[in-house]
Amino acid sequence: MQDSGTRTVWTIGEDLTITGNVASKGEIHLDGHVQGDVNCGALVLEENSSVEGNVTADDVVIGGRLIGSVRAFRLMLQSTSHVEGDLIHQSLAMEQGAFFEGKARGSDNPLSANQTTAKKGAK
Secondary structure, rough: OOOHHHHHEEEEOOOOOOOOOOOOOOOEEEEOOEOEEEEEEEEOOOOOEEOOOEEEEEEEOOEEEEEEOEEEEEEEEEEOOOOEEEEEEEEEEHHHHHHHHOOOEEEEOOOOOOOOOOOOOOO
């Protein structure tokens, strides 16, 4: 998705750990660590980064470690990624060597709060 202007880019350095949720309308490049949910326009998790929480963004590129679910229109798991959690996406690409454990499900509107993962035994 294109904004009328240039998207603001934020960088979270490798020596920074954030405990709590992170939100931005811009793009986040994560070299550090987040223990909480991330909601932004685009997210790039670099190779040595980690997120323990859920991610919601238009575009997500994962090269590091993510423990939690992802909701994204476009999602890329790079060869260095380690992902444990469910993926709800419109488009998914996965490089050889990427580690993924969980469920992946395509959706026309993955950012919608109404899109929930089916629970076993639900009526």
